[in-house]
Amino acid sequence: MALPSPHLDDRRFQQFVDDAKRYIQQRAPEWTDHNVSDPGVTLVEAVAHMADQIVYRLNRVPEKNHLAFLDLVGITLFPPTAARTDVTFWLSAPQDEPVVLPEGTEVATTRTERDEAVVFATERELAVVPSSLRRLAVQNQGSPVADRTDDLAEGKDVLCFTEAPRPGDCMLFGLSTAVPHCAVALELDSRVDGVGVDPRQPPLVWEAWTEDGWTECEVDRDVTGGLNRPGEVVLHVPGGHVLSRNGGHEGGWLRCRVTEPLTGQPFYTTSPSVRAAEAYTVGGTTGAVHAETVRDEVLGESTGLPGQRLRLAHAPVVGDTPPVLLQTAEHEGWTDWDVVAHFAASGPHDRHITLDAATGEIAFGPAVREPDGTLRQYGAVPPKGAVIRARRYRTGGGRTGNVARGAVRVLRRSVPYVSEVVNREAARGGVDGETVEEAKTRAPITLRAQERAVTLRDYEELARRAAPDTARITCLEGEESEHGAYAVRVLVVPQAVADPGGRLRFEQLVPGDALLSRITRYLDERRLIGTRLAVGPPFYQGVTVVSTVHAFRGADTDRVRRQAHDALYRHLDPLTGGADGTGWPFGRPVQAGEIFAVLQRVPGVELVDQVLLHPADPITGKRGEATDRIDLSAPSLVFSFDHRVRVIGEGA
Numbered sequence: 001m002a003l004p005s006p007h008l009d010d011r012r013f014q015q016f017v018d019d020a021k022r023y024i025q026q027r028a029p030e031w032t033d034h035n036v037s038d039p040g041v042t043l044v045e046a047v048a049h050m051a052d053q054i055v056y057r058l059n060r061v062p063e064k065n066h067l068a069f070l071d072l073v074g075i076t077l078f079p080p081t082a083a084r085t086d087v088t089f090w091l092s093a094p095q096d097e098p099v100v101l102p103e104g105t106e107v108a109t110t111r112t113e114r115d116e117a118v119v120f121a122t123e124r125e126l127a128v129v130p131s132s133l134r135r136l137a138v139q140n141q142g143s144p145v146a147d148r149t150d151d152l153a154e155g156k157d158v159l160c161f162t163e164a165p166r167p168g169d170c171m172l173f174g175l176s177t178a179v180p181h182c183a184v185a186l187e188l189d190s191r192v193d194g195v196g197v198d199p200r201q202p203p204l205v206w207e208a209w210t211e212d213g214w215t216e217c218e219v220d221r222d223v224t225g226g227l228n229r230p231g232e233v234v235l236h237v238p239g240g241h242v243l244s245r246n247g248g249h250e251g252g253w254l255r256c257r258v259t260e261p262l263t264g265q266p267f268y269t270t271s272p273s274v275r276a277a278e279a280y281t282v283g284g285t286t287g288a289v290h291a292e293t294v295r296d297e298v299l300g301e302s303t304g305l306p307g308q309r310l311r312l313a314h315a316p317v318v319g320d321t322p323p324v325l326l327q328t329a330e331h332e333g334w335t336d337w338d339v340v341a342h343f344a345a346s347g348p349h350d351r352h353i354t355l356d357a358a359t360g361e362i363a364f365g366p367a368v369r370e371p372d373g374t375l376r377q378y379g380a381v382p383p384k385g386a387v388i389r390a391r392r393y394r395t396g397g398g399r400t401g402n403v404a405r406g407a408v409r410v411l412r413r414s415v416p417y418v419s420e421v422v423n424r425e426a427a428r429g430g431v432d433g434e435t436v437e438e439a440k441t442r443a444p445i446t447l448r449a450q451e452r453a454v455t456l457r458d459y460e461e462l463a464r465r466a467a468p469d470t471a472r473i474t475c476l477e478g479e480e481s482e483h484g485a486y487a488v489r490v491l492v493v494p495q496a497v498a499d500p501g502g503r504l505r506f507e508q509l510v511p512g513d514a515l516l517s518r519i520t521r522y523l524d525e526r527r528l529i530g531t532r533l534a535v536g537p538p539f540y541q542g543v544t545v546v547s548t549v550h551a552f553r554g555a556d557t558d559r560v561r562r563q564a565h566d567a568l569y570r571h572l573d574p575l576t577g578g579a580d581g582t583g584w585p586f587g588r589p590v591q592a593g594e595i596f597a598v599l600q601r602v603p604g605v606e607l608v609d610q611v612l613l614h615p616a617d618p619i620t621g622k623r624g625e626a627t628d629r630i631d632l633s634a635p636s637l638v639f640s641f642d643h644r645v646r647v648i649g650e651g652a
Contacts (some may be wrong), residue, residue: 011055016048066440074342075443079316079357081469082291082394083401083430085423087120087408088183088236091128092419094280099128099417101286104293106412107421109403117410118403120288120427128182133279135174137247139255141166145247157273160227161258165268167203169258174251175279180241183283184254186233188224189276196269202226203261203268206233209253210240217254220424227256227272236285263620288408288423290401290430291318291394299362302328304384306367306377314395315360316433323355324393326362328382334391343378352379358433360395401430404497426497426508429469453526459488463535466522467515471495471575474586476634478534487532491586491635492519493574502569506618506639509574511537541632542616542641543572543590544623547599548609550648555604557649564602564645571598574637584638592628599645609648616641 011019021034021044034041087107091099103125111117136152139145140162148158161169173186197203204226207214215238223231235254246253261267292314299310317323327334337351343365346352354363365379382388408423434442445461453459459475467473471493478487494515496508520535527533545568551560571577571594577584592611599608615624618641632638 011052013048013052016051017045020044020048067436070439070443073443073447075439075446076356077358077436077439078434078465078468079319080397080433081429081431082289082318082397083399083403083427084123084287084289085120085403085408085425085427086285087122087288087421087423088283088285089126089128089415089418090183090283090420090422091281091417093417094282095128095130095417098130099284099415101126101128101284101415101418105415107288107408108410108412109407110410118290118400118407119292119412120290120401120408121293123287123289126181126284126286128281128284129177129179131175131177131179131182131184131252131279131281133173133186133277134176134251135172135247135249136274136277137172137174137249139170139172139247141168145172147247147249152274152277155275157275159271159273160256161268161271163271165258165271167258167260169271170255171274172246172253172255173277173279174246174249174253176251178241178243178252179237179281180239181284181286182237182241182281183220183285184235184237185280185282186235186254187231187276187278187280188227188233188274189230190224190227190272190274196266197226197228198266199225199228201265203259203265205257205259206235207255207257208235208237208241209244209246209255210238211242212240214255215240218424227274234282285424289318289394290398290427291396293392293394294390295392297390297393299388299390302382302384302386302388304381306365306381308364308381310362310388312360312362312390312393312395314393315358316395316397317355317357317360318394318397319357320394323357324362325391326353327389327391329387329389330383334389336391340379346379348377349380397430398432399430401427402495402497403427404499426499428495428497430495431468451526452528453488453523453531454528456488459490459523459527462523462526463490463492463519466519467492469495470511470515472583474538478532483534484532486530487534488527489635490519490523490533490535491538492516492535493538493583493637496575498573502566502573504569504573504575504640506540509537509540509639538586539633539636540574540618540639541630541636542618542639543630544614544616544641545572545595545643545645546610546612546614546626547595547644548646548648549599549602549605550607550609551604552606555649557647560602560604560649561645561647564599564605564647565643567598567602568595568643568645569640571595572638572640574639577638587632587634587636588638589632590630590638 024031089101101122103122105122106119108117108119135149137145137147151158160171206217206219208217218236220234220236222233224233241252243250243252294314297313302308322339324339326337337353339355340352343352346365352365364381365377367375367377370376405423405426409421411421453462456475460473463473474491476489478489483489492511493509494511496504498504516535520533523533549564551557575583590613592613595611596608599605612626613628613630614626615630618639
């Protein structure tokens, strides 16, 4: 139990006024007008107001001592983190020369009457490289690459695959150059229709040759229906795309490969063919961060004394590597200084500094008197009079940067030949800075754990410290049959921004490999010897609600249906659902009774007639039998999957 913070004086304004009036009655009984209109009472209230302010400041003393103690033991506020997303710049038309977008190019969301624009800046230079189609080849399963460029030039129909296509057959496109991070359009003229596949879901995958081998490309648009009709395919080429030799010819190679069909998926009966093909670059993609870059900020001159402290003009500082590039002007020119967490391992000649990212305060190493009376310098001290500057750092961050996909559409400054910009996925990773109250809550856990994970709560706290940009983290005891003896299972739910209508896509809830690796490395350094770590996503149990409701007379049934869907997706949400709106609890079952209550609260619903729950696989889309209760295991979360609501209105 926490010790209560004392109130050194618990009197308030009205008590001061009442005490003053009673004292006046004793010392000046002839003063009988104590109404608020009396000038004397006005003077009493003015003094009482000042006394109330003094008492308020006096009662802040215990809190100030508490914060001073937290600072003494090295507990500082966590700074905000910045949201990041990939933005695609689309060209107005294919160009003959590279279009270069410099680092720091600013894009933003649309400004409205209620919301300010959210600005992002690109993190690296992007070169949109022009390209053209040089080679066309086919490679059937188990056969060498066969060049078909001459046949294409003569206008012949070139079979994309074998006459009876098999998984592994592929058609290869050799571009004139490598186009990493670019969007490439392939204009194809196909002369074969109706070859057995579903044009909306053809068994094809597009890939690019990279430094790591064939890597899948994201398909932005495909109007060919699985190469069945003339049209355009727009591919986003991964960053590792390189020139390579294939079939004796060099090029930036792309390929379309036939895959194994899924259960129930139609497959090719006849190979499509291509009579004409053309390729050109139409855009490029790069990463952007919700932060402003500050360059060449002069902080002042060195005093030459240990422990000097300076403050950046802009705070908080977004955590990059390094978070700030600090330099001092010395005889040999500008010298770089490294940011460290503390000076414990710093020698007198190590150019080390510490940074409080929340406040922007920079500190040089102190000098500490040893027991034998000597002074030991922890970290070097810049010479007296040396100019100190912040060469580069970023400031900003926060939850406002977590914008939905398609929200970033504004170029802050026009760029030649670029017609539009868009983020194809939601920005995520933005977290507000830690408040004082949150730090006070965290402090006892931090002091108890001492950077060592022993209990499950220790693992959870340290995992949050390693990845503050995650939405939810929980730790469970691992199953011995699955993870081995003495295992700790860390379940990670990444941040996700819902699409319009509150819908989350399943792929948004799968944490990336970089995030899982960061948490694993951090915990591995702090776990007990012999403890096994299993860091990964929870199991997502898909749930489909099928319901029939009756609307009030005169109610708009389409509107009621939309609101009912929104209520279901909102309640059965792994991030913001549940009874308290903080996310569906791990392992909590879904029951038809509470779904009745959710639908009954929808405006316009008079009666909920029927509610059926179907367990569903969010990957394959397969649904189970209807039931009134779906049980979830401890490491499981619910995921809304394609709810169906029938609304019966007047006259039905």
